[in-house]
Each structure stands twice: as structure tokens, then as C-alpha cells.
Amino acid sequence: MAVRDGLESDAEGIARVHVQGWRESYKDFMSPDALAGLSVEERLSMWRSTLAKPDPRSKLLVAEMDCREIVGFVCAGPARAEGAELLATEAEFFAIYLLDRVKRQGLGRRLMAGVFSHLAGQGFRSAGLWVLKDNLPARRFYEALGGQAGPEQSFDVRGQRLAEIVYRFEPIPH
Ligand SMILES: CC(C)(COP(=O)(O)OP(=O)(O)OC[C@H]1O[C@@H](n2cnc3c(N)ncnc32)[C@H](O)[C@@H]1OP(=O)(O)O)[C@@H](O)C(=O)NCCC(=O)NCCS
Numbered sequence: 001m002a003v004r005d006g007l008e009s010d011a012e013g014i015a016r017v018h019v020q021g022w023r024e025s026y027k028d029f030m031s032p033d034a035l036a037g038l039s040v041e042e043r044l045s046m047w048r049s050t051l052a053k054p055d056p057r058s059k060l061l062v063a064e065m066d067c068r069e070i071v072g073f074v075c076a077g078p079a080r081a082e083g084a085e086l087l088a089t090e091a092e093f094f095a096i097y098l099l100d101r102v103k104r105q106g107l108g109r110r111l112m113a114g115v116f117s118h119l120a121g122q123g124f125r126s127a128g129l130w131v132l133k134d135n136l137p138a139r140r141f142y143e144a145l146g147g148q149a150g151p152e153q154s155f156d157v158r159g160q161r162l163a164e165i166v167y168r169f170e171p172i173p174h
Helices: 008-025 032-036 040-052 107-121 136-144
Strands: 002-005 059-064 070-078 091-098 127-132 148-157 160-169
Touching: 002 107, 008 040, 008 059, 008 070, 008 091, 059 107, 070 107, 091 107, 107 127, 127 136, 136 160
Parallel strands: 091 127
Antiparallel strands: 002 059, 059 070, 070 091, 127 160, 148 160
């Protein structure tokens, strides 16, 4: 399995993993309607525009099988203004998703390490993220990497009210 920088030509593979990742990993805490309403096309246009104007302070890595199939990705950069007060870190992880069939093989750890080292090299001193409060596997993962739990908030996603919680890495491990 290779981990490499995401390219414009990866938009479709990333959008597919993004939607399949939600459907596989969020089925226990999101409604079937919300998951069925996810659209690869919608994600595709979002990832196309992200990949078309890369920000040097940000990092997007993909995990690729030998047959060149994308099975995971991670994306991080300067923290967004939205939610910044509660997140309270300089950098933010926007997404990390792996397909079920490649989980628990150290790939998540490799993707995070690649981003941590980029963020530290860019001078960021802290990184954080929001994770669904009920997403215990992901929370255990962030804790295994040294993340510290922070504040919580609720938000609406496709008609469903969900709670999310902050994890912070400060200083950034590298
Ligand atoms: C969370 C995720 C990125 C972890 O990636 P991964 O490759 O499966 O994790 P790794 O194999 O690198 O695990 C590293 C360590 O994290 C911990 N960990 C990972 N998954 C865990 C789980 N399901 N339960 C408990 N601990 C877990 C373990 O300590 C593990 O070390 P070990 O395997 O030596 O015990 C991956 O499971 C995923 O994509 N999940 C679905 C999407 C998601 O929830 N994303 C988070 C959005 S905020």
C-alpha cells in the first residue's frame, strides 16, 4: 500500500472513498436516510475545486493499493474560521477516511504521521479536529496517537442532530 500526495486526477477516487467511508463507518450513528442521501457527484465537485487550487500550507494524502485503487485519504490545513473558538488549534484535520477492508493495518497512523510532519514543517504548533461523539473507534484511534479530548457541540447533518467532540494534538507529534 502506498501513501502519496493527492493529485487533481484523484478527485473521483477520493469522492468515492468519502461517500463509501461514511456509509460503512457511520451506519451505527447516522440515519439510513441521511446516508442514502450522500452523493458522489456532490463530493466530486467539492474535491475537484479543492484539488484545483492547492494551498501550500495544507496537505492531502491518499492511500493507494498496488492496482492504483484509492482506499483512503486524509486532508488538513490551517484551521477554518468556523468553530475556531472551540477547536482552538492553529491547524485542523478536515477529513480522514479509510474503507472498512483496509482498517487496522496501520494505514491511518501512516496518513496522520505524513500530515503531522507536513504541518510541523509549515510552522503549525497545534492541530485539532472534530469527531462524532459516538464514533468510538475513531476516538480510540486519536487517543492512541496522543490526542486530547476537548469541548463538544451539536450540529445538524441532513436533518439529523449529532454531537461532535474536539481532539487536539499540541504540540504536533512528529
Ligand atoms: C479512524 C481510522 C482513520 C483509523 O485508521 P486505521 O488504519 O484503522 O488505524 P490504525 O491501524 O493506524 O490504528 C492505530 C491505533 O489506533 C487505535 N485504533 C484504531 N482503530 C481502533 C478501533 N476500531 N478501536 C480501538 N482502537 C483503535 C489502536 O490503538 C491502533 O493501534 P493497534 O492496531 O496497534 O492496536 C479508520 O478506522 C477510519 O477511516 N475510520 C472511518 C472514518 C472515520 O471515522 N474517520 C474519522 C472522522 S473524524
